[in-house]
Amino acid sequence: MTFLLTEDQEMLRDTAMAFARDEMPVTRLRQLRDSGANGVDAETRQKLAELGFFGVIIPDEPGGEHFGLVGLGQVLEAQGRTLAPTPVLQTALIAASALQLGGSAEQQAEWLPKIAGGETSFALALDETAHFNPLGVATEAESNGQGYTLNGMKRYVPDAHHADMLIVAARTFGEAGDRHGLTLFLVPADAKGVSIQALHSVDSHGAAHVTLEDVMVPESAIIGALDKGADVLEPVLDRAAIGQAAEMLGSADAAFEMTLEYLNSRKQFGQLIGSFQSLQHRAAKMFTELELTRSCISAALSAVDEGKPNVAELASLAKARASELVHLVSNECVQMHGGIGMTDDADPGLYMKRARVQEALYGSASWHRDRYARLAGY
């Protein structure tokens, strides 16, 4: 395991950081929100595609070199700093990973270049209740002779309101709660029977409820093996949790810097408020948490690239700690800004709203703590 970036990854990080700062600052999210775009930003998506950010884990030639999840983590951290709504996590990480881990040669040949080129965007339609519960899928996929017929409803699917393709987790055997009997399907978002209800979420990134009503897909739409979708889904969700955590690290880092700047400029009682010890100690504790969490995320990203056996453990560690971190830092960011922090004009509120969404996606801190304990055998 290494905590250091290669020269190429370092350059990718610099590019991603500069792009986030110059081309998608927090004011961009405000513009999108105020114009009612609901997190849809075709212009930025195009620029991200030109920079090659959708192909970070996809080699030019099969088996060729790429930047790895460590590289993609740098891109996600950068976009987290400015709360940018982009399809990178859903498309460049989740869909690309699902296809790489479970896709047939034909599926890979068809979709990976389109992902890398930024032509096609994806959304993973998984949860059916208000809480992350991958094995709780009840959406039915019934064999109909030529293929499968899907019926069910997916709640709060990130990016589903503007994705071209859906990856739908459905049940081909057993019942909700069973690991065996899950199957993953590729479904065009405009297929007959798919209805997408756009949601206006608190973070202004948007999401959608997806209803599947007698949606017909061919057998070739299956990613991985019939009934054994969990074998693909679980490692994909670990990567998603790690990628989400990397994005959260960026958000926490930026919210913390904003808070420090305020502590070093706002005066009360003739003093900089940052000179008050009660605030200094809270800042120092936040910084300590940031540094500890940075190590977890870095370790988790590189464990994936190195094919380490403890990826699941590190994914839960990274996501649980990142969730606690953004929770703490976003709350303190609002509090330490005082009345300003309560205003819509200031940014702390945006970081806090986004934090709660980030915390909920791909398993909350308590979900991951529970799994961490299970993996450790107690």
Added chain:
Amino acid sequence: MAYDESVDLEQFRAETREWLEENCPPSMRTPMKDDEIVWGGKREKFKNPEAKLWLERMGEKGWTSPEWPAKYGGGGLSRAQNRVLQEELRRIKARPALFSFGLWMFGPALLEFGNEEQKLRFIPDIVKGKTRWCQGYSEPGAGSDLADLQTRCEDKGDHYLINGQKVWTSYADKADWIFCLVRTDTSVKHEGISFILFDMESPGVEARPILLISGESPFCETFFTDVKVPKDQLVGEVNGGWQIAKRLLQFERSSISAGGFGGTGGSGILGPEEYAKMHIGTDSEGRLIDGDLRGRITDHKMHAKAFNLTVQRQAEQAKAGQQVGHTASILKYGAAKMNQDRHELLVEALGTEGLGWEGEGFDPSAKKVTRQWLRSKGNSIEGGTSEINLNVISKRVLGLKDHK
């Protein structure tokens, strides 16, 4: 013996392996026993005779301090060779030959600030474990505000005369020499402190052990009454001791966070989840029945894992020449919290089994937990309190300003 950089590392490994095979006694390859730890010095009794042999052999090679210069008795190894040596020591599960404040704290500072004569005089005996050092820092009126120390050091022409009192002096009753902060100028604060060395057998030195809540006495009150010290035993400039003191504190904080908390820790002690399984029980799926405790244990284990990963990350970054900033304070703060949380959870998981003090009727390892739990309360006080460490982080790392 000094090795040339060009000597192939693999050859060095082969030689080292062969040497260890011949020279590391069998009992020194078994897990450390608390009462066989060697602190060296004139009064070391060596409960295990093989520990004496092991120290002599390692000391002769300079391998108790592998990277220190050979001319002061150190191993003279390069960073890369030392890594090989440590790997080979771990491979045979060799015990550390010597525990020593001289190795961890005083030696590194003296190498940086001492003059040639002082280094030649004191360093070799640290390497060989012949002199045991103690640290004269805190005073009854100078704890967190260490620079307020008042122990007087007067220039009497051909010698210095020292009067005052230190407290929390670790193992002062067992040490041969002391490195001590003294006041050489009363008109200024930080700029009036000097760093001086003297023999604990000097007339006028008295060390009295302090009984702690854990029932142990690792610390002393130390009194100095008209102690005469030769002038060549002052390190650095007169009134220039504070710089040395601060540097030495960094070495101390690093050695504490590297695992030196409250003795040598956990032999025979299980993790909190294991005691909880034993004393509380699990459900049909193997989960702890007490869900709240289970969550808190997990939170702690995650914190501990994050801490260890951070130590690794910073070591890697330092090795690659990257700036890691004032990380010692961050790690010291994190290590204290981690160790205290762990012991609170251990006692909680043990239930009444964790509340024994002495005598029969309790599992011996549980009684050890109880004592260590009490001892761990000092972790956030010694070597700079957690509050002082948070001050250091907020001011030196985050750049927050002082109150006007």
